Amino acid sequence: MLYVPLSHCNHPMPTDVIKYHTERLPLQEHNGFMVQAKAVESVHMEKQQEELAKASGIKGVPLLSTLSSLRFPQSFLYNFMHLVWENLILNLVLFWSGCFKGMDKGQPYVLDPHIWQVIGSTSAEASKMIPSSFGASIPDPAKDGSYFTSSMWSVWSLFITPTVLQGHFPKERYYKHFCSLVRILNLCLQFQISNEKINEIELGICQWVVDYKQCIPLFHFRKFEG
């Protein structure tokens, strides 16, 4: 399993001291992407190809690059639905319920199982009071999390969690951190977003990631291989 920290220097045995700044990530450019893609295809040995692909993450020249109206990677976008509702929120729920790949034992963000059950049942009850035009009614996330659709995760995160999670984390910072995410998601979902708001969203996400890496510090590093 791989993890991408913002700084590799807390690694028990750092090989390189790599540090990333959330507002200045090493962005990929179209020409650079195409050079790397062609380089992989120019070697004929399978082993060499694999090594080059591993070094850049690019396996070869995509057919879509024949269209000059597409830029790599700028034209290729991840869906909000998959990225946020089905990955980010789902993973946070796995963290809180202590089910994230069996790695959260004793972590300060894990909710007491009894509390998580109450939060789940309260959420399902509360959703009955929300008019259906706001979205689908939700089942109990503590029991039927796997039945949740993206729109259910959306209703739950935006309208229900800020109330039902309050005061339940072992540390208040986890609640505050989640609320700052809900604020950003609300901004993202407006029908009209001004340039100013785009900047606010960008900075908000950067800060959320920095806080995230601080919220969950020892958990990953303890288990790093040398």
Next chain:
Amino acid sequence: MDIFDGLHYRMLLGECIVVGDQHLAHHYFLDDRDITLSFTTDGFAPFKKWKHTMWILLVFNYNLPPDEHFQKDNILCVGIIPGPKKPHDADSFIYPLMQELLKLSTGRSAYDALSCSVFALLAYLITAFGDIPAVSMLMHMKGHNALHPCQMCGIQGIRILDS
């Protein structure tokens, strides 16, 4: 803000269309009737409790008003990859679409009912989107479990030992 306010669209304005090694004479989006398209694909399981997936290929028309882009009646389904597994060579399935998109970027004659005249209809694909596995597949990238997991930047991951 819309796709037309985005940096990518703005940069295309004034650029020449390139097909193979040929630079064509016309620029992107010179005519108000030029069409902006987007492409997506995703695997779905057609039957409950059946893990096998089919892959649907969809094209969207950004010239429609924003609240109509993604409505069912306006989605162009350009193909379905029958499965039952994720396609080994997705490019072979989108090849016919690429041929048509290249033709559309050089212009096809169409009739404009407003001006009662024939004109060259042009359409360009400017974005492609999907979940991470689908986008990785289209881009020929190794995806989110790779040492370099991000499609936009060069960040590098490190290995965690399983507990």
